[in-house]
Amino acid sequence: MQTMAKTDLSQQTGEPPIVRLTGVRKNYRRVDRTLAAAVDGVSLEVAPAEILVLLGPSGCGKTTLLRSIAGLETPDDGTVEIAGQVVFDAARRLDVPPEGRGLSMMFQSYALWPHMSVFDNIAYPLRSRRGSRPGKDELAGRVVEVLELVGIPELSRQFPGEMSGGQQQRVALARALVAGDGLILFDEPLSNVDAKVRERLRVELLAMQRRLGFAAVHVTHDQTEAMELATRIAVMRAGRVEQLGPPREIYDRPATRYVAGFVGIANEVPGEVAGVDGRTATVRTAYGTLTGVRGAGLEVGAGAVAIWRPEHGRMSEDEPGGPNRWRARRRISMFAGPHIEHHLDAEGLSSRLWSGGGDVTADEVWIGVDPDRLLILPA
Amino acid sequence: MTALTRVRDRLGALTPFQVAGTLLALALGALAVYPLALVVIRPFVTDGRIDLAPIRDMLAQPDLVTLLWHTAAVVGASGLAGLVIGSSLAWVNERTDARMGLLTDVVPLVPFLLPPIAGAIGWSLLGSERSGYLNLALRPLLGIEGTGPVDVHSWYGIIFVYTIYQVPYVFMIVSAGLRNTDPALEEQSRMSGAGPLRTLRRISLPAVRPSMGAAALLMVWTGFGLFSIPAILAPQAGLDILSVRVVQLLSFTYPPETGVAVALNLVVMLVVTLVWYAQTRMLRSTRTAGIGGKGARPRPMRLGRWRTPVRAAIVLYLALTSVLPLGALVLVSLTGFWSNTVDWSRLNLDAVVRTLTDTATQEALLNSLVLGVVCATVGVLAAAVVSVLVRRSGRGAGMLVDAAIKFPPTLSHLVIAVGFVLAFSGAPFHLGGTLWILMLAYISLHMPQATTASDAAISQVAPELTDASRISGAGQSRTFRRITLPLMTPGLLAGWALLFVTIAGDIGASAILAGTGNEVVGFRILEVFANGDYAMLGAISIILTLATSLVVLPVTWYARRRGGSPLSRTQP
Numbered sequence: 036m037q038t039m040a041k042t043d044l045s046q047q048t049g050e051p052p053i054v055r056l057t058g059v060r061k062n063y064r065r066v067d068r069t070l071a072a073a074v075d076g077v078s079l080e081v082a083p084a085e086i087l088v089l090l091g092p093s094g095c096g097k098t099t100l101l102r103s104i105a106g107l108e109t110p111d112d113g114t115v116e117i118a119g120q121v122v123f124d125a126a127r128r129l130d131v132p133p134e135g136r137g138l139s140m141m142f143q144s145y146a147l148w149p150h151m152s153v154f155d156n157i158a159y160p161l162r163s164r165r166g167s168r169p170g171k172d173e174l175a176g177r178v179v180e181v182l183e184l185v186g187i188p189e190l191s192r193q194f195p196g197e198m199s200g201g202q203q204q205r206v207a208l209a210r211a212l213v214a215g216d217g218l219i220l221f222d223e224p225l226s227n228v229d230a231k232v233r234e235r236l237r238v239e240l241l242a243m244q245r246r247l248g249f250a251a252v253h254v255t256h257d258q259t260e261a262m263e264l265a266t267r268i269a270v271m272r273a274g275r276v277e278q279l280g281p282p283r284e285i286y287d288r289p290a291t292r293y294v295a296g297f298v299g300i301a302n303e304v305p306g307e308v309a310g311v312d313g314r315t316a317t318v319r320t321a322y323g324t325l326t327g328v329r330g331a332g333l334e335v336g337a338g339a340v341a342i343w344r345p346e347h348g349r350m351s352e353d354e355p356g357g358p359n360r361w362r363a364r365r366r367i368s369m370f371a372g373p374h375i376e377h378h379l380d381a382e383g384l385s386s387r388l389w390s391g392g393g394d395v396t397a398d399e400v401w402i403g404v405d406p407d408r409l410l411i412l413p414a
Numbered sequence: 415m416t417a418l419t420r421v422r423d424r425l426g427a428l429t430p431f432q433v434a435g436t437l438l439a440l441a442l443g444a445l446a447v448y449p450l451a452l453v454v455i456r457p458f459v460t461d462g463r464i465d466l467a468p469i470r471d472m473l474a475q476p477d478l479v480t481l482l483w484h485t486a487a488v489v490g491a492s493g494l495a496g497l498v499i500g501s502s503l504a505w506v507n508e509r510t511d512a513r514m515g516l517l518t519d520v521v522p523l524v525p526f527l528l529p530p531i532a533g534a535i536g537w538s539l540l541g542s543e544r545s546g547y548l549n550l551a552l553r554p555l556l557g558i559e560g561t562g563p564v565d566v567h568s569w570y571g572i573i574f575v576y577t578i579y580q581v582p583y584v585f586m587i588v589s590a591g592l593r594n595t596d597p598a599l600e601e602q603s604r605m606s607g608a609g610p611l612r613t614l615r616r617i618s619l620p621a622v623r624p625s626m627g628a629a630a631l632l633m634v635w636t637g638f639g640l641f642s643i644p645a646i647l648a649p650q651a652g653l654d655i656l657s658v659r660v661v662q663l664l665s666f667t668y669p670p671e672t673g674v675a676v677a678l679n680l681v682v683m684l685v686v687t688l689v690w691y692a693q694t695r696m697l698r699s700t701r702t703a704g705i706g707g708k709g710a711r712p713r714p715m716r717l718g719r720w721r722t723p724v725r726a727a728i729v730l731y732l733a734l735t736s737v738l739p740l741g742a743l744v745l746v747s748l749t750g751f752w753s754n755t756v757d758w759s760r761l762n763l764d765a766v767v768r769t770l771t772d773t774a775t776q777e778a779l780l781n782s783l784v785l786g787v788v789c790a791t792v793g794v795l796a797a798a799v800v801s802v803l804v805r806r807s808g809r810g811a812g813m814l815v816d817a818a819i820k821f822p823p824t825l826s827h828l829v830i831a832v833g834f835v836l837a838f839s840g841a842p843f844h845l846g847g848t849l850w851i852l853m854l855a856y857i858s859l860h861m862p863q864a865t866t867a868s869d870a871a872i873s874q875v876a877p878e879l880t881d882a883s884r885i886s887g888a889g890q891s892r893t894f895r896r897i898t899l900p901l902m903t904p905g906l907l908a909g910w911a912l913l914f915v916t917i918a919g920d921i922g923a924s925a926i927l928a929g930t931g932n933e934v935v936g937f938r939i940l941e942v943f944a945n946g947d948y949a950m951l952g953a954i955s956i957i958l959t960l961a962t963s964l965v966v967l968p969v970t971w972y973a974r975r976r977g978g979s980p981l982s983r984t985q986p
C-alpha cells in the first residue's frame with residue numbers, strides 16, 4: 036500500500052491542472068424514454084504527474100466520465116479543460132474532437148487493430164498526429180524504445196490476433212505511451228488478465244508513471260488497484276463523486292457509509308447520536324454507548340453508524356479498558372496467511388476482526404476498539 | 415481563440431469527412447429519389463392536381479386478386495424454402511463435420527453466377543414436359559411414354575427455380591451471422607447437457623435470428639423483382655406474376671399504362687415496408703450478445719451416422735442447382751439447336767465460335783464486365799461511407815438518408831429504369847443510349863444490396879477500434895481510410911462480388927436503358943431469346959458465367975478466408 040499521501044491540489048503552486056472538469060453532466064435516454072444521468076454534475080481537477088483513480092461499482096458512470104474527457108462522448112452540460120485549454124464547453128457549443136485534445140488512452144478491450152502489426156499499431160499515433168510527424172528512423176527508434184519499456188521488444192512483427200491477453204495489454208500500453216502525452220486515460224486496463232499478471236502490471240505501470248511523469252486518469256472498480264495506484268481517489272456513486280482524496284484519507288476517514296463499505300471491509304454498528312463534542316461523537320448502540328471520531332453531518336438524536344475496520348478491533352478473554360468494549364461470540368476463525376480472520380456475533384450483529392496470532396481460545400470474548408479507530412457517520 | 419476557430423467549432427461536428435460523406439449520401443439519395451419521383455408522381459398528377467385514377471384502374475383490373483395471390487404464393491413459398499435450405503446449408507458448413515472445404519464454402523453461391531434468365535432457360539431446357547433433357551433421360555428409366563415426369567412450367571417448378579435464386583442470399587448472410595457468433599455459447603450449451611438439436615433450437619437459431627431477418631427482407635425484395643424467371647416459366651404454367659404484368663403494361667401495351675404499373679408496384683412497396691418494419695422490430699428486441707469476436711472456428715459438431723446422408727444431400731443439391739442447368743446450356747450450345755433427341759456424335763463448337771466472333775456479343779460482354787467492376791466498386795465504397803455516417807449519427811437524419819437510398823429500388827427495376835429515361839436521357843443530361851445512364855441506374859438500383867453488406871461489415875468493427883484511432887490523433891478521414899475500411903474489407907468484398915454478378919448479368923434495367931449503342935449482356939440475351947436462337951443463348955450464358963466466375967470466385971474465396979470476425983486476424 037502506498038504510504039505517502041500527496042497533499043491537496045490547493046496547496047500546490049505554479050502549474051495549472053492538466054484536467055479541470057466543471058459541472059460535467061451526461062444524460063442517456065432509457066428504453067422507456069426517461070432521462071438518466073450517467074454522469075451527474077462532476078467537477079474535479081487532475082494535477083500534472085498525478086494518478087487520479089475513478090473508483091466505483093459497475094454502471095456508476097466512470098467510463099462515461101473518462102470518455103467525456105477524451106472527447107469520445109459529448110456531455111450535455113459543463114466544461115472540460117485540458118492543460119489550460121478549454122476543449123469542451125456546453126454553453127458555447129465548443130467541442131474539440133478527440134484527435135485535437137493531445138491525450139492518449141488505453142481501452143478496456145485494448146482496441147488493438149487486428150489488421151496491423153504490433154509495430155504499426157504502436158507507430159500509428161506518431162504517424163497520425165498533426166505537425167510533429169517524425170522521420171522514418173526516429174519513428175522506428177521511438178517504437179522500439181517503448182516496446183522495450185513495456186518488455187516485449189521481440190513482438191514487433193507479430194499481429195494482435197497471435198498474442199496472449201497479457202501481451203496484447205502491453206502493446207496497448209505501449210501505444211498509449213508512445214506519443215509521450217502529458218495525460219493518459221486508462222479504462223479498466225487491468226481487468227482482463229489473471230490476478231498474478233495484474234499485480235505485476237500494476238507495479239510496472241506505477242514505475243513507468245514515476246519515470247515518465249505523465250498524469251493519468253485511471254478507471255477501476257477494484258479497490259485494491261485503486262489504493263495501490265492512486266495519488267488521489269475519486270469514489271463515484273450513481274454519476275457523482277462521493278469523496279475525493281488520497282487513498283489513506285479515503286480508507287481511514289471515509290466521508291460516508293457508502294465509501295466506507297466500498298473501500299475495504301467495514302463493520303457497522305447502528306445507533307443514535309448521543310452527543311457531539313469537537314472532534315469526537317458518542318452514539319448509543321446495542322453494545323452500549325460508543326465513542327469515536329465525528330463524521331460530518333451528525334445531529335444529536337439522529338440515526339448514525341459506528342464503523343470500524345477488521346484490523347482495528349482487539350479481541351481478549353478478559354475485559355479490556357477504554358470506552359468502546361462489548362462481549363461477542365466467536366463463530367469461526369480462519370487462517371488467512373498474514374492474519375487470522377474471526378467471524379463474530381454480538382447482539383445479533385455479525386462482524387469481522389483480524390488478529391495476528393491464535394492467543395484467544397475461548398468462544399466468549401471481549402472486543403475493544405480504540406476511539407481513534409471508530410468512525411461515527413450519519414446513517 | 416480566434417473568431418475563425420470559434421465559427422468552426424460552432425459548426426461543431428461537421429468535419430470535412432462528414433461534409434463529403436453527407437454530400438455523397440444526399441447525391442445517392444437524389445439519384446434514387448429523383449427518377450422515381452418522375453415516374454411515380456407523373457401518373458398521379460394531371461393538370462397540377464392529384465389524381466388517383468391509376469389506383470382506381472389498378473383496382474379495376476379484373477384479375478387483380480389472382481395476380482396478387484399467385485405472386486405472393488410464389489414469393490412466399492420460395493422464400494420459406496430458401497430460408498430453410500439456405501440456413502441449413504450455412505449451419506452444416508459452419509458448424510458440422512459434414513462440410514467439404516471449398517465445395518460447401520463457395521458452391522452454394524454458384525446460382526448467383528448464372529444470370530436468372532440463363533438459369534430459367536436452363537431449367538426450361540431441362541424440365542419442359544415434352545422435350546426437356548431431364549424428361550428425355552428419365553422417361554426410359556421409369557418406363558414412361560409421351561410427356562413428363564417433371565414439368566417446370568408449373569407451380570412447383572416456378573417455386574423451385576425461385577428458391578434456387580433465393581438460397582444464396584440466405585446462405586451468405588446466415589453464414590456470416592454464424593461465423594460471428596461466439597462458438598463458446600454453443601459449447602456452453604452442449605456442456606450444460608443439451609443435445610445438438612436442442613442447442614440448435616435454443617442457442618444457434620436465436621443467435622442468427624437477426625441474420626435470418628435480414629435474409630428474409632432481402633428475399634422479399636428480390637423475389638418480387640425477379641422478372642426473367644417468371645417471364646419464361648409462368649405463362650405456360652398459367653400463373654400471373656406481378657413483375658411480368660408490369661413489363662406488359664410498360665412495354666406491350668399501347669399507350670403504356672405506366673400509372674397502373676406504378677400502382678401495382680406500390681403494393682409491393684407496402685409489403686416490403688411491412689417486412690422491413692418487422693425486421694427492425696425484431697433486431698431491436700433481440701439481445702445479440704453473441705458477437706464474442708474471438709474469431710476461432712469452433713470444433714465442428716460430429717454428425718455421426720448422419721454425416722454421409724447430409725453430405726450426399728448437399729452434393730445432390732449442388733448438382734441439381736448448378737451442374738444440371740449449366741449442363742443443359744452447354745448441351746444446347748453444342749448441339750446447335752433444341753430438339754427431342756440428342757445426337758451425341760454430332761456435337762460441335764459452331765455455336766460457341768459464332769457467339770465469340772459476334773461483334774455485338776463481344777461488345778456487350780466487355781461493357782457488362784467493365785460496368786460490373788466500376789459500379790460494384792463505386793457502389794460498395796459509397797455504401798461504406800454512408801454506413802459509417804449512419805452508424806455515427808444513429809437515428810433521425812441518418813435513418814432518413816438510409817431509407818431514401820434503400821427504398822426506391824424496392825420498386826420494380828423496370829419502373830425505375832423508366833424513371834431514369836425520363837430523368838437523364840433528354841436535356842439537360844442527354845445520357846440516353848450511353849453507358850453513363852446504365853452506370854447511374856446500376857449503382858442506384860443496387861444500393862440496397864451494397865448498404866446491406868456494408869451495414870453488416872461495419873457492425874463487425876468494434877467502436878473502440880475507431881475511438882482508439884481518434885485518440886491517437888487521426889481525424890475522421892484518416893480513421894476511415896486506415897482503420898474502418900480495412901476492417902470492413904471482408905464484408906465489403908462479399909458485397910462487391912454480389913453487386914458485380916448481378917450488375918454484369920442485369921436484365922431488368924438493361925431491357926429499358928440499353929440499346930444498340932450501349933449494348934450489354936442482359937440486352938443481348940433478350941435479343942437472342944427473341945430470335946429463338948437457343949444455342950447462342952446457351953453459349954452466351956456459359957461465357958458470361960465463366961467470365962464472372964473468374965472474377966468472383968477468387969474474391970469470394972479471399973473474403974471468406976479473411977472473413978469471420980475482423981477483430982481477429984488469425985483463423986486456425
Ligand SMILES: Nc1ncnc2c1ncn2[C@@H]1O[C@H](COP(=O)(O)OP(=O)(O)O)[C@@H](O)[C@H]1O
Pocket residue numbers: 063064072073091092093094095096097098099100
Ligand atoms: N450508450 C448508452 N446508452 C444508454 N445508457 C448508457 C449508455 N452508455 C452508458 N449508459 C448508462 O450509463 C451508466 C454509466 O455507464 P458507464 O459509464 O459505462 O459505467 P461504468 O464505466 O462505471 O461501469 C450506466 O447505467 C449505463 O447503463
Ligand SMILES: [Mg+2]
Pocket residue numbers: 094097098
Ligand atoms: Mg466501464
